[in-house]
Amino acid sequence: MPVMTQKMTKVFERPRSLADIEFTYCPGCHHGLITRIIAQVIDELGIQERTVVVGPVGCSVFVYQWFRCDGIQSAHGRACAVATGIKRVNPDLIVFTYQGDGDLAAIGTAESIHAANRGENITVIFINNQIYGMTGGQMAPTTLIGQWATSCPDGRDAGLAGYPIRFSEMVAQLDAPVYVTRQSLYDQKRIMATSRAIKKAFQYQVECKGYSLVEILANCPTSWHMTPTQANKHIADVVTSVFPLGDLVDRG
Amino acid sequence: MRDKILIAGNDAIAEAGIRAGCRSYFGYPITPQNELLEYMSAHMPKAGGVFVQAESEIGAINMCYGASAAGARTMTSSSGPGMSLKLEGISYLAGSDLPCVIVNVARGGPGLGNIAPGQGDYFQATKGGGHGDYRMIVLAPATIPEATELTMLAFDLADKYRTPVLVLVDGVLGQMMEPVEFRDPVDPATLPPKPWALTGAQGRPPNIVTSFFLDPQELSELNLKRQDRYRRIVTQEVRYEEFETGDATIVIAAYGTVARIARTTVKLARNEGIKLGLLRPITLWPFPYAPLRALSNRVKVILTVEMSAGQMLEDVRLAVAERAETPFYGEMGGIVPTPRGILMEVKKYASYDAEDDQGF
Numbered sequence: 258m259p260v261m262t263q264k265m266t267k268v269f270e271r272p273r274s275l276a277d278i279e280f281t282y283c284p285g286c287h288h289g290l291i292t293r294i295i296a297q298v299i300d301e302l303g304i305q306e307r308t309v310v311v312g313p314v315g316c317s318v319f320v321y322q323w324f325r326c327d328g329i330q331s332a333h334g335r336a337c338a339v340a341t342g343i344k345r346v347n348p349d350l351i352v353f354t355y356q357g358d359g360d361l362a363a364i365g366t367a368e369s370i371h372a373a374n375r376g377e378n379i380t381v382i383f384i385n386n387q388i389y390g391m392t393g394g395q396m397a398p399t400t401l402i403g404q405w406a407t408s409c410p411d412g413r414d415a416g417l418a419g420y421p422i423r424f425s426e427m428v429a430q431l432d433a434p435v436y437v438t439r440q441s442l443y444d445q446k447r448i449m450a451t452s453r454a455i456k457k458a459f460q461y462q463v464e465c466k467g468y469s470l471v472e473i474l475a476n477c478p479t480s481w482h483m484t485p486t487q488a489n490k491h492i493a494d495v496v497t498s499v500f501p502l503g504d505l506v507d508r509g
Numbered sequence: 510m511r512d513k514i515l516i517a518g519n520d521a522i523a524e525a526g527i528r529a530g531c532r533s534y535f536g537y538p539i540t541p542q543n544e545l546l547e548y549m550s551a552h553m554p555k556a557g558g559v560f561v562q563a564e565s566e567i568g569a570i571n572m573c574y575g576a577s578a579a580g581a582r583t584m585t586s587s588s589g590p591g592m593s594l595k596l597e598g599i600s601y602l603a604g605s606d607l608p609c610v611i612v613n614v615a616r617g618g619p620g621l622g623n624i625a626p627g628q629g630d631y632f633q634a635t636k637g638g639g640h641g642d643y644r645m646i647v648l649a650p651a652t653i654p655e656a657t658e659l660t661m662l663a664f665d666l667a668d669k670y671r672t673p674v675l676v677l678v679d680g681v682l683g684q685m686m687e688p689v690e691f692r693d694p695v696d697p698a699t700l701p702p703k704p705w706a707l708t709g710a711q712g713r714p715p716n717i718v719t720s721f722f723l724d725p726q727e728l729s730e731l732n733l734k735r736q737d738r739y740r741r742i743v744t745q746e747v748r749y750e751e752f753e754t755g756d757a758t759i760v761i762a763a764y765g766t767v768a769r770i771a772r773t774t775v776k777l778a779r780n781e782g783i784k785l786g787l788l789r790p791i792t793l794w795p796f797p798y799a800p801l802r803a804l805s806n807r808v809k810v811i812l813t814v815e816m817s818a819g820q821m822l823e824d825v826r827l828a829v830a831e832r833a834e835t836p837f838y839g840e841m842g843g844i845v846p847t848p849r850g851i852l853m854e855v856k857k858y859a860s861y862d863a864e865d866d867q868g869f
């Protein structure tokens with residue numbers, strides 16, 4: 258038997274910025290994966306000691322607990338206004354919001370659009386799972402036509418509830434945003450792309466370039482009544498046809 | 510030597526905010542407070558501070574929530590309809606123990622009402638308005654010099670007790686001009702540190718600002734602590750003014766603009782031999798129950814006058830119980846009572862006084 262003389266190199270470890278607390282998410286939920294990716298990016302950019310997490314109301318309401326960073330909980334939908342207040346009075350801080358589709362694209366539409374339009378130097382992480390996860394699976398503004406939800410028991414009817422809102426496309430119409438992108442996590446390649454997108458968004462903020470929005474097509478196995486594997490396939494086959502992936506704006 | 514300058518109420522309150530060391534203001538236009546926002550847009554940047562015209566009052570109060578959490582002295586202002594929108598944010602400020610100064614230049618209501626002065630926001634200001642068990646210190650100046658003093662005080666109280674503080678004026682005080690001698694400005698760098706603020710978790714564990722506590726025991730304990738703090742405010746921060754109450758048999762209870770008008774009524778009444786006095790609450794919360802109670806033991810009538818349907822009246826009656834008559838005179842819709850109009854009301858009750866003057 259040959260003797261192993263090579264030094265072992267660590268190829269995978271827990272990000273330092275990730276707190277040692279158990280997530281409150283359901284098994285297989287993408288919220289946990291996204292949290293880990295953000296923590297990794299914070300480590301890579303060396304910004305843990307000056308990052309402030311602005312949390313929403315939604316399944317990720319405890320997002321401020323998952324990071325070894327300062328954090329704040331905001332009223333439902335108001336995260337971008339809260340982030341504006343923090344960043345304006347202390348521009349040295351790296352401020353990001355983490356918001357669901359109900360939080361950002363329904364109740365928080367005004368705050369979200371106007372922070373983008375002012376070009377606030379913040380990073381917005383937008384988790385589009387096409388459902389209100391936290392309150393038990395009601396229709397979101399992003400819910401697909403025909404998709405079942407507890408408050409549209411016959412499936413979303415465009416005549417009654419309109420169409421899934423493409424928030425990133427709306428923000429991309431504005432002059433101020435420097436980076437607007439839509440990503441997903443349904444396979445390893447997409448996970449890597451999402452990591453790069455999040456890193457770029459934070460990097461732009463570090464460089465004082467301005468506002469970034471990273472929309473992530475995420476799953477909600479619980480409210481979709483799917484296994485995580487079925488949910489990934491659903492995102493790849495169906496969701497991405499309504500919400501096309503890719504960069505919409507990159508002025509960095 | 511300090512200069513005396515002639516200045517409108519809205520401008521004076523804004524200037525007082527900057528002098529209090531406030532370097533961040535977030536607002537949304539609404540009459541009759543627009544000049545306050547406009548003053549800030551011109552002067553806050555000159556003072557090295559932050560001015561943002563928000564997308565709404567909801568946006569503005571949440572920007573304050575963020576700025577305050579980051580440790581900054583922060584301020585917003587509005588009027589009736591905008592104040593209603595701010596209530597969500599005020600509840601979150603209170604629930605997260607964050608200081609913030611809010612100015613309501615009150616107008617006629619409810620609904621869109623009008624842009625004339627009003628005092629119909631007393632309940633909203635003093636009894637909650639937003640959700641949950643919270644209180645807010647409410648300061649009600651009656652003159653513009655006093656408005657500047659109280660605005661500066663508001664920042665100290667907000668920081669001291671980690672609570673939102675409301676400065677409640679009305680359209681009259683916002684718009685009229687008076688000579689003001691400002692206090693010297695406070696250098697923000699000299700303000701006490703806020704170790705709880707979000708400044709980056711450098712060399713310390715993360716700081717968290719939240720009002721969210723799933724565990725009933727934990728939330729209950731935080732509420733009990735906050736109630737203790739409120740009790741401290743009640744014992745330490747009651748402010749009021751008495752005018753000609755020494756020998757009075759009738760006393761007017763009024764605040765803000767109405768109190769200022771009622772002062773003239775007191776002089777007119779005294780010229781006619783009516784022993785009229787005035788009790789003016791300066792803090793609407795905490796309310797001066799004790800001095801009113803004391804007065805009610807020796808006067809026959811405490812007449813509450815407000816530009817509302819009778820809101821402070823409820824607190825006056827709580828203080829007085831049945832020890833004195835507690836009639837009410839109110840105007841609504843933006844009508845401002847006149848000194849003689851109030852005097853006519855007083856005279857209805859002055860006869861009580863005259864009738865048994867022998868024995869009184």
Ligand SMILES: Cc1ncc(C[n+]2csc(CCOP(=O)(O)OP(=O)(O)O)c2C)c(N)n1
Pocket residue numbers: 314315316317333356357358359360361384386388389390391392397
């Ligand atoms: C003002 C207000 N309205 C309603 C709610 C209830 N609520 C909590 S979370 C939520 C929806 C969250 O959905 P989303 O933002 O998509 O997040 P998810 O849970 O799907 O991640 C709602 C309606 C609230 N907390 N505050």
Ligand code: SF4
Pocket residue numbers: 281282283285286287288316386390391476477478479480
């Ligand atoms: S309800 Fe859905 S979004 Fe919420 S934690 Fe569970 S799987 Fe995730």
Ligand SMILES: [Mg+2]
Pocket residue numbers: 357358359384385386387388389390397
């Ligand atoms: Mg959702």
